Amino acid sequence: MPRNASMYAIARAARAAGLRYGRSRRFKGKPLLVSDATTRVYFGRGGCSLSSRRKLRIAKSKSRTRRFLERHGCNTITGKRFLPSQASAAVRYARRLGFPVILKPDDGSKGRGVEKLHDAEGVARYLSRLSDDRQGVVVETFFAAQEYRITAVNGQLLGVANRVPANVTGDGASTIHELIAAKNAIRSRRRACPPIVVDPVVTAVLGRQGLSLASIVDKDVRITLRDSTNVSLGGESVDMTEAIHPGYLKALEGAARAFSDIVMVGFDVFIEDIRRPPDDTNWAVLEVNGSPMISLHHFPWEGEERDIAGAALRELFPDPHFCSR
Incomplete structure (x- = not known):
């Protein structure tokens, strides 16, 4: 079985369906092959081999994605693309x-290069570090809300996960560094939970809160360690599929249908209160991921697993025997 958690979920779903699966080197970055007697599908970096390349190119560019989403009736984050x-x-x-x-x-992807900056000097320093003048950078407003990944298969919105930044909860006795070590011990025993890495970003985020790695936090007080919510950087996924107000799913239907030729697509959405109905100001789509980390839904830190992989395989291999399994 693959070591990558999302590929593991697809291989596990293929095995449950009686489909063949295994490693492949045919397509660079797509190491998993799932097949039956007539169809071969490759999965990996860049999503699925049967997904629309044109739509994947749109999803890869955050500035193009914003324009595409706006044409399909979605609120978006205010922002603009610049060169260094x-x-x-x-x-x-x-x-x-x-x-x-x-x-x-x-x-960009997986939170790489994403920074929350608090002054003009920080913006200038960020751009000065870039060596390739062709590398576009997006400057956008900070939207103070919870972040959610809403994942669609063939245009159907099937899973909602709250993406929570890396954090620890105080016990009144341990330092933050000790709390991180204890949490990493728990994370090491769970699939799709990379460790929280202590680096300059973590120390800077703690510093903004008047804290350091040596600080002792009161019992039950949660301390955020990063601005980024990415699981690969120690973030957590909490299933909220049953809790979301249906108005958000309705608002995303047009975009989900427009991206339906990407087999699995993830919408990163900011929502102020997921249980209250949407309006013009309380939610916005941040970006679209054409190769979503479906392990967010299969192996949540909290909540119920959502079978995104199984749903995708049912679309790709619409065999009556498979569907009845």
């Missing part, structure tokens, strides 16, 4: 938005 050579314009734009702002690569 346009640093002065990017700083002026950030000032107009108001700090803090978020900067990230236009074609």
